[in-house]
Amino acid sequence: MxxxxxxxxxxxxxxxxxxxxxxxxxxxxxxxxxxxxxxxxxxxxxxxxxxxPVATKRIKPPLPLDTLIAGGFTLASRWLLSPDGDLVLDVPAPKAVGVYSFVRDGFAIYVGVATVGLHKRLYTYGKPGVSQRTNIRLNSFLKEELSQSRSIDIYVSTPSDMEWNGLPVHGAAGLELGLINKYLLPWNMRSAS
Structure with a gap:
């Protein structure tokens, strides 16, 4: 058989x-x-x-400036192009650890965390190292926007660290991730997923 x-x-x-x-x-x-x-x-x-029913991808809403301000963000600085074409801040950024957001036309377009301090982190966008892919990418985006006479404001927040069930929680890192997960932030790669 x-x-x-x-x-x-x-x-x-x-x-x-x-x-x-x-x-x-x-x-x-x-x-x-x-x-x-x-x-x-x-x-x-x-x-x-x-x-x-086919699962549809959840469409994230944009993050309005009003929401940032209501959540404790304050205007810290603004990106400018120097006469040499370099990215510079109009006012030095705070040195504290925190979360920062680039805002254009009343909406956040990028959110990041500065674990080494806001001043140092923002400096790296103006002078990115050769291996700093995110800094190089955002340097290019910022220069393109500023060359078209657009304004990019920088809002910051310095949330306190906290505890969850006796374990440490980094306030700034948690806030950054929460914003990226909830809102559409066009310049954040993780926000698109």
């Missing part, structure tokens, strides 16, 4: 597909396929296809 007939005979005797595969020493998928295309046995139940 060939293998296909053996599979069908065992199915006719009431064995399940997994038992047939074990009994004959073959792969489950092979036994299943033989039974699927051949005379179906009563031991193989047809799978009902249920039309379920």
């Amino acid at each position: 060939d293998q296909g007939r053996s599979i069908r005979a065992l199915a006719a005797d009431g064995l399940e597909v997994a038992e047939i595969a074990r009994h004959l020493g073959i792969r489950y998928q092979h036994a299943y396929n033989v039974l699927k295309v051949g005379n179906r046995s009563a031991s193989i139940t047809d799978v009902a296809i249920i039309n379920l």
Whole structure:
């Protein structure tokens, strides 16, 4: 008897597909396929296809400046182009650890966390290192916007660290991640996903 007939005979005797595969020493998928295309046995139940609604990707809302201000963000500085074409701040940024947001036309377009301090973190956008991909990318975006006479304001917040069930929580990192997860921030790569 060939293998296909053996599979069908065992199915006719009431064995399940997994038992047939074990009994004959073959792969489950092979036994299943033989039974699927051949005379179906009563031991193989047809799978009902249920039309379920397709999950749609959640569309994130933009982050308005009013929401940032209501959440404790304050205007700290504004990006400018120097006469040499370099990115500079109109006012030095605070040195505290915190969260910063680049705001254009009343909406946040980027949110970041400054664990080394806001002043140092923002400086790296003006003078990015060769391996700092995010800094290089944002340096380019900022220069492009400023060359078109657009204004990019920098709002900052310095949330306190806290505890959750006795464990430490970094306030700034948590706030940054929360904003990225909730709002559409066009310059944040993680916000798009």
